[in-house]
Amino acid sequence: MTVKETEASPESAGAEGNGRRATASQRQLVWWSFKKHRLALVSAWVLGFMLVVIAFCEFFAPFDDRHRDSEYTTAPPQVLKLWDTDGPDGFQWGLHVDGYTSEQDPRSLRITYEANPEDRVDVGFFVKGEEYELFGLIPWDRHLIGPEDPEDPMYLLGTTTDGQDLLSQLVYATRVSASVGVIGVLLAFALGIVLGAISGYFGGWIDNVIQRVIELFMAVPSIPLWLGLAAALPADMSPVTRYFIITTILALVAWTGLAREVRGRFLALRGEEFVTSALLDGSSRRRVMFRHMLPSFSSHIIAALSLSIPSMILAETALSWLGLGLRPPAVSWGVQLQDASKWSVLSGAPWLLIPGLVVVIVVLAFNFVGDGMRDAADPYKH
Amino acid sequence: MSEPHSAQPLLEISGLKTGFDTYDGKVPAVDGVDLTVHAGKTLCVVGESGCGKSVTARSILRLVDAPGRIEGGTITWHGDDEPFDVLSLNHDDKRLQRLRGGDIGMIFQEPVASLLPLRTVGAQLVEVIRIHTGMDKQAARKRAIELLDEVGIPKPEERVDAYPFQLSGGMCQRVMIAIALCANPSLLIADEPTTALDVTTQARILDLIRRLQAEHHMAVMFITHDLGVVAELADEVAVMYLGKVVERAGVEEIFADPKHPYTRQLLESVPVLGRDRGRDLPTIPGTVPNPLHRPKGCSFHPRCSEAIAGRCDIDEPPEVVFDGGRTAQCVLYDDQTEGDRA
């Protein structure tokens, strides 16, 4: 949602002369200010790209998330090549990867794979592959990239210990892990808003009670609480139920911080001079609420939300990695990284850590966008 | 100035330029300021907020923090046996150390925030006394109590152990003055010291400053936007607008015969008891322009009722020196203009 906010600003067309600044709307000011934060802008693009991938998972992943090739387990990543010099006809154009040769160690029985330039696997864009239904509605069978012959191995990021395509798994895992973060934060936010509104509307002792309860909640260390609640879930839950319950647990533990942030922001804003002066100028309460407070409020809230998503994502990843969160067949970043936990496996297959890299990038991106929004939320500050 | 000054110049600022680097470009907060403080006299620097008067004061003790930077000019200190330029000193020069808090005391706009919240006012006083006089702890504490007494803090033996947040703003300003006085300075720089205080406290602090000035034979450089304060305290007045001194004169001259249109309009906008009953106060039209986009020519011309098209919006106004030494930066008194008029 952060991304939408930043990309949907048509006023971006540039010139921020001094004269314009004086008459610019709050949104324009925020956007101009945000644009100056270069890391935040790049991060917004990264998140935007991620959003597109999440929406069209089935299309971007070369294979289905259940696809398993027992012939190639823990195979290394292949290099995408544009031309070929080893073929029968000498030099030849054409997108392809090299197939594998396998070798089994007679003692450890471990199979190692190596690229085999003799064995050419043609690769194409928009190739026909496994069938799927986009958004569960539109049946299709094209994939952004894939082997021309669906039976051929094309594993650009290598395969897992189970012989699954790491790239395809990663695409699906991104959908799961990122959405846990975003949905969790939204749930927490909704809870916070509702209680915050009750607290603010009734005030007095109800506000007091709610504040004390929040304080007590905050005093219980969150991470052991996460672990305990997640562990108490029955083992035989369906993946979808588990997904929603884990998200809810994460939200339950995280809402207090957000609720405080919202309430604090609101109270701080109510005391701001521009609000008082707008009221004194005779603006209606409604107008002040929606035209003056909400715009400056929403940037702060978006910033706060964006900054809470990383901890949510990291929590899910850690929980799943420990085996307490999502479980196979569901795939998330944490589940993927479980594969890399055994050091005997990891030492021979460092590519299993690639999902970790994605975690870091996405977490950083949310952080930077949040930072940028927070700085931009006070456009007059500089 | 009107009467030739018998007093020696103590501090001479000449061509001072201090700028701030911001995202949007360089802001020249102080743009070529010339000022002189005479020993034992009071110079008031007046101007609207943002005109660079505080930055000028801070530049004297080299207190301008990044992104601000002093870019040019000289600040000559005549208080020592041998005059020297403050701006040419190294950061670790003993003379700069002695100047700060020793020969020059300084007080600020926010007295409570200018004291460290975590230590008692006594501890902060003692620290400065020991830095500048080399007294031992006991003697310094005794001196601290004396100083608190001198600046009119009741029960100084008790207050010396109070924390700043336990004292009122006025009390804190008195503590700041005590700290500034601790090494018998020959100049006190007061940067809007009464702005954050209520009116009665304000009057008392002004009285205190005047009394201490007489007792200690100090010069005072008083930064303010309040013309009432100027009338009460000043010997000489400098009026600043957008980083420049537009007019300098003795205090009677300024009030009796303001030369620069800005000074004139400034004076007209002050209510006078009796005169102004039942009529609208005149205001200066427009607002102070953003220093990033300083108007071409005279920076006051867009708000000036006497601006001459074709001159004021093109050329920098000349500095005109009148008989007696008072000055104004305005084309109205230029020979050429006078000639045109004739």
Added chain:
Amino acid sequence: MLKYLGRRAIYIAATLLAISLVVFVIINLPPGDYVTALRARYAVQGQGLTDADVEALRVRYGLDGNLLQQYWNWLTQIVLHGDLGMSFEHQKPVSEVIGARLGATLGISIGTLLVTWALAFPIGVYSAVKQHSIGDYTVTTIGFLGLATPNFLIALIFIYFSVTWFGSVPSGLCSPEWCDASWNLGKLLDLIGHLWIPMIVIGTAGVAGLVRVIRNNLLDELQRPYVTAARARGVPEGRLLRRYPLRVALNPFVSTIGWILPLLLVGDIVVGQILGLPTLGPIMLGALKAQDMYLAGSIIMVLSVVTVIGTLISDLLLGWLDPRIRLGHQR
């Protein structure tokens, strides 16, 4: 000060009560109770338990009343007898299982905490004082990375390099040849050789977080009027930094004890698991996975209590350091 202490004491009592409630709920979340689990276990071993046996066991463990009574029983057992219940997995009282490992856990955690501080403080101060320098940018970048990387990932990366470079992973707290030896320099060096990896892995997020807090605080403080005012009084630069903003910036540093301790303890869960440390982490994970709820709940309880104590210590230190808090003046 007394009023302040009193307020803190009441607050802590309430917090502990809240924690105990939450833990009790967690313990009772999975279907069935301890006796049901025991019965199932005996059934697997071919020993049936009669309904009468089950009833007797329920009474013995205080599981016969309604939930409120059970909670009361459980709580009084803890408070009066230090009895945390039975571990189903280990077939031992929970307090024994935890007690055996609490020492090593606290040792590693507090050691890491000290190292974290020792690293974070100078780095944070340097980064703030030399803002916009190359050093500052490097520190800030590493800090961002440190906060964005889950600590188990750091552990995995360490293991990868350890295996590729040295061919093995140092696990446990001592090498076999030193484990049973009496304490001497060799054993100490061996211990330190084993400790640095867990410390780095557990401490990274803490250091990154702390550096950020210190840097931001100090940057805030350096812009306060009192810094300029002190400079105007002729306080020398070094003294100015030490006596004034650093002192103020120290406050939030102290108040981090509360949040950094649980962070370290959780880091221990991850690292202990991978490196086979004799700490609470791996036990807790095992208990959670096996739904050995008394053990798991008790460990959560212990971690929470440690956190609350950490918060209390930091509150007291804050009151001691900051007269505004001590004298009840909130600003």
